[in-house]
Amino acid sequence: MNLSFSIKHLFAGLAIAVALSACSSSKKAVSNTSNSANISANKPTTEKKPEPPKVDKKIPFNVPAFAREVKRSTYNVALFTPLYLDSVFATSNDIPGRTMPRYVLPGLEFYEGAQLALDTLQAQGYNLRVTVYDSKGKQSVNTIINSKVLDATDLIIASVTNPDLKELSDFSRNKEINFISATYPNDGGITDNPFLFISNSTxxxxxxxxxxxxxxxxxxxxxxxxxxxxxxxxxxxxxxxxxxxxxxxxxxxxxxxxxxxxxxxxxxxxxxxxxxxxxxxxxxxxxxxxxxxxxxxxxxxxxxxxxxxxxxxxxxxxxxxxxxxxxxxxxxxxPYYNDKTDYYSRYVSDYFRRTYRARPSDMAFKGFDMTYFFIRLMRQNGVYFNAEVGDAPKVISQFDFQPVYVKEGETTPSYFENKNIYIIQKGDSTDIKMNAVKN
Structure with a gap:
């Protein structure tokens, strides 16, 4: 993987300096369209080798593409998140007031969590070519799609809302690319894309x-x-x-x-x-x-x-x-619960404490969780992992992706949605998980 930028010190209230640099000793220019992500740190390098996936000879969910086993030596991944780089750095490479604008933080924090997951997977031997796109940059998502740079993508992970969600969904359906909507709690009116996964339940x-x-x-x-x-x-x-x-x-x-x-x-x-x-x-x-x-x-x-x-x-x-x-x-x-006591949560927390001297936000945990979960699933089962998603082990939060049929009588899913919902009691100092309900 290639790196075009790394974003440091994300949190408001701190003296934040954002460095846009390469992991190598030579700096590269920041692209307004995309940035190839590659991250380096001390990460665990061992992972239990998965058993070979079972190949279903039938057509899962009545989608012919899902019956194909497509595995590659290197997977192309596109990550979309709202970074607002063009707004923040409109006049210089320094942040006005030395404080990151609050509207920037969710997208940056999601990116940092995803970045850590990518680096961790790379250390475990994953071969990935990852491109990071600023969904709030000068070039719109629609422009990026029309430029054809996404055509060879194997997986799209995005923290976006409409209209970007609908545009990426239409593209993923037409190109038969699995698309993970990681944070938006809405289907955006989409009723015809079996390649769409909605993680943040409706x-x-x-x-x-x-x-x-x-x-x-x-x-x-x-x-x-x-x-x-x-x-x-x-x-x-x-x-x-x-x-x-x-x-x-x-x-x-x-x-x-x-x-x-x-x-x-x-x-x-x-x-x-x-x-x-x-x-x-x-x-x-x-x-x-x-x-x-x-x-x-x-x-x-x-x-x-x-x-x-x-x-x-x-x-x-x-x-x-x-x-x-x-x-x-x-x-x-x-749809998401993290008591921060599991291995991966402690791993993420330790990294953020050492690197940023701060605690990771929920968006950072979600960025790590979504990226690690789906890329691991893709490497184990191939590009079309849809029939195997229900058996995938959790990373941080438990997911239960089920096909949703919006239109009565249809045989092809409108999309896949996380149906695992936690019931949580509000507490004085901490919230308490009561139960996980699966529909």
Missing amino acids: LKTHCEAIQDYIQQAFSNKNIILLRRNSPFESRMGADFKAAYEKSTNPKKSRIREVVWNDATTPEELSKYLLTDRTNVIVVTALDENGSKTILRKLGTNSATYPMQIYGMPTWDVFKFKEPELKGLQIYYSS
């Missing part, structure tokens, strides 16, 4: 997982769905209803849907609560202000009515420290 999958979890966890429950009267939350309510109808649990309890707004009083909410059993309350609010508004209303009733409150994946980063929320049992769903 809200529909979260709704299904929460419904499944609460139906299994409580044998005698009063389930209430609290939503606002908006098209978005109405659609989420419909997803919960659909998940309930699909459930085969013989002891499932019906979900009562309650529409609330800012004028709704705690007394009005109490009409739906029971004193003799747990009230399982699902809140569809994604925004912090709306979430805290309804939680304050529920908090008024918490001394009288036992309740457990289940929120959305966005609640992961919310801080529910207000006195009126004290004592509430709050849970949320997440």
